[in-house]
Amino acid sequence: MTTTHTPAVSRPRPAPRHPALVTARLLRLELRHNAMLWMLPLVFALFWLTTYRKTMAMPPLWNLRAVSLQSGAILDFIVPVVGAAAWMGSREARRHTSELIKITAQPRWGRLLTTWAATTCWALVGYLICLGVLYGMTARQASWGGPLWWPAAVAAASLPAFSALGFAAGALLPSRFTAPLAAIGAFFALALSTQLITGSQSYWQVSPVVAGGWDLGPDTGVGTFYPYLPDLSIAQVMFLAGLTVALLAALALPAGSGGRRVRAAAAAVTAAGLLAAGTATVLAGTGQLDSQGMIAIPALHDAASDRPVRFTPVCSHTAIPVCLNPAYAHYLPVAVTALAPVLSEIAGLPGAPVRVSQAPATYRQGRGNSVSTGLAGPAMSGRPAVFRLLLPSQLPGPAMTTTDLAAEIRSSAGLGIVSSIVGAGRHPSPVQQAVLAVLARASSLPQPTSPPRSTPTGSRKRAAPSPPAPEPAPGSPAYAAAQRFAALTPPARRTWLVRHLPALRAGRITLAQLP
Amino acid sequence: MNVEITGLTRRFGRTMAVAGADLQAGPGVFGLLGPNGAGKTSLLRMMATAVPPTSGRLRLLGRDPGSYGPRQEIRRRLGYLPQNLGYYPGFTVAEFVEYFALLKEMPPARVQAAVAAAVERVELGGKAKARLRTLSGGMLRRVGIAQAIVNEPELLLLDEPTAGLDPQQRMVFRGLLRDLGQRATVVVSTHLVEDVGAACAQVALMDQGQIVFHGTPADLVARGEAPAAEGQDLGDSPLERGYSAVLAGGRS
Secondary structure (H helix, E strand, C coil): CCCCCCCCCCCCCCCCCCHHHHHHHHHHHHHHCCHHHHHHHHHHHHHHHHHHHHHHCCCCCHHHHHHHHHHHHHHHHHHHHHHHHHHHHCHHHHCCCHHHHHCCCCCHHHHHHHHHHHHHHHHHHHHHHHHHHHHHHHHHHCCCCCCCHHHHHHHHHHHHHHHHHHHHHHHHCCCCCHHHHHHHHHHHHHHHHHHHCCCCCCHHHHCCCCCCCCCCCCCCCCCCCCCCCCHHHHHHHHHHHHHHHHHHHHCCCCCCCCCHHHHHHHHHHHHHHHHHHHHHHHHHHCCEECCCCCEECHHHCCHHHHCCCCCCCEECCCCCCEEECHHHHHHHHHHHHHHHHHHHHHCCCCCCCCEEEECCCEEEECCCCCEEEECCCCCEECCCCEEEECCCCCCCECCECHHHHHHHHHHHHHHHHHHHHHCCCCCCCHHHHHHHHHHHHHCCCCCCCCCCCEEEECCEEEECCCCCCCCCCCCCHHHHHHHHHHCCCHHHHHHHHHHHHHHHHCCCCCHHHCC | CCEEEEEEEEEECCEEEEEEEEEEECCEEEEEECCCCCCHHHHHHHHCCCCCCCEEEEEECCECCCCHHHHHHHHHCEEEECCCCCCCCCCEHHHHHHHHHHHCCCCHHHHHHHHHHHHHHCCCHHHCCCEHHHCCHHHHHHHHHHHHHCCCCCEEEEECCCCCCCHHHHHHHHHHHHHHCCCCEEEEECCCHHHHHHHCCEEEEEECCEEEEEECHHHHHHHCCCCCCCCCCCCCCHHHHHHHHHHHHHHC
16 A cells, blocks of 8 residues: 655644634524525515404504514514524425534534524514514504504514424434425414313413413403503513523534534523423413402512502593593593583582593402403592492404494493492392483483393403392383373473482381382 | 545445545645545545544544544634535625635635635636626636635545536636645545546546545556456547556455
8 A cells, every 4th residue: 555655734724813703703604594584475464464454453552562562473473484494493404404504613502593593583673673664653643652562572572492492303303394384383283272271370371372261361451450460471581582592502412403502501501491481381380360350370479560650640521521541632622521420410419420431340250251340449439439430341443443432332331420420230129220221321321121231242251340230110100100200391300319319328218209 | 635535434324435545745736646436535524524423533733533622623724625615606706705705704804805815716707797698617616616716725535526517617616626726625526537537746546436546647547558358448548548547456
């Protein structure tokens, strides 16, 4: 065997002094040639079709828009992001560059992380554009309050996790079918995860599409009178961050991904990520629907969040002012118009409220997936009396018109006001029933019906503040008395009411005494 | 020695691809000849640190590629062109070469100049901004050579580098090989004996996983000057005759 005895070139080539600069230049190349960049038009189209239009049709309340954004954006982004990430993760195997790249000095893990980072960057850019447009439009429309950042943060934290999920699938199981299968699988896993939620104490609430009490859905009252509770969002971000870290660290576990130390560190980081995700899931399982309609997790709860938000109500300039939370300022004219007949009918009567003031709803988790909402305490309270108005959980939007809202206010608050004045509680006397029926008719209110109004909507029940008494049955003595009382002229009826309302409320008036 | 190989074997399942190869090579162009399935590519992949040997001793650039740290050091100074070049169709020529320069951990400040020089050396300067999907097979081969030489490797491994090149480009490439061989160890695996004759100072002939000849091209020519057995076709050129004679001798 012939040998050539020439000394080997032995001067070592040092590793680059600026690894960050090398990474930055690799990232720039990856950003230019990333599949996620080409998916952005699809993402924007999906977002516009399924989330933006639906969300912008909702009332301009930050809480509704933010909650809708969180779940909508996540479902819009998951398929393109997981698909693009899986496509990029499987690139080396698909393009047969694995061997050529394998023999370069750059560790496999660092190289893969750069490609993942580029994919995630584009996904986040797309999301920030969507968020900016939706929140920008909401800022122009909303009358009060500011953006809720926790729902936006959960959606943002979902993207690196989805990207890591797809990328790991592509890198560890490279195939041309990996991208579509991973994308479809992730979408169905996410969508179906919410089907397993039962009540407020469910581990599945850790799913990032859940933006509060799952059985409650977007609710106008949540996060308006009290600060938006970040408890569930914190658990979700923790879960997503843990998942992201675990998946990315798992990329360094196969042989050849790095040195022994790198792989040992990656194993430790994978374990830590899984531990964080598991802990977050357990925390989410301890959540409870609190009285403000949000999920409180005892271990993450900050008592300062239970203090009501300070606000200056917007009030009408009517004889009995109607005052709403400034977030609902758009609906003040509707509420005033709806209540004007009844307020003019009762103005000046003894016991009439000096003000109708919007009050927050309280929420209670019922059996299974049912949630009850209503007023805490009596509808009429204080001296002088103030009627506490509970606006419907649904406001004019895709499924409700302004006319519907006015009718809803008349039938719940209008009847509630009259009922409170007459003293018709759950068990009114026949004479109270008769007077209530006449006043309701005079105020153009719907006639009280039996059983009391309690309107279950899906799994949710919203109870009227004080159930109005049923109208007297035709042919009964109360019915006859009501007919007699209704036949009086309005001034005569009013004069009688001014004199006898306290006695009527106290139950000291009989049917015979009714003129 | 830049390449020191002793008793090297590589087994893929039941197939013994390389069966006890011994080889030493310093700077210069080294040709690796052999018929299909002789084990050339497997030997080259082991030298490229793409696959570890099953047994035997391998030292590259004075280091043991079996350990992580030395392997990274070897890879920083290595250039490799595989038989089937994978590429990213959306990258431009310059971007593809830059990508590999960065993966080879070249100092960032030198990357741009090195990329331009490598692209010029394979005569693709005018196509630097062309996307790879628009290039012909021969041009892609030259891109592969450019990425292999961009880091001025001390050990350059080329598997069938002239496949797909036109005669003009093959002549240019041979000149490039001779130039590169001034400073580095260049191992060229090929079927084309004329490439070996034109560019290589040393040549090894592999057959059935073993190195059956190692010498200069002149030594190989000399092996073909013996009279052929009756009915034996030894080829047209002197090198081909040497090649055939060595293989025939080894198998008999």
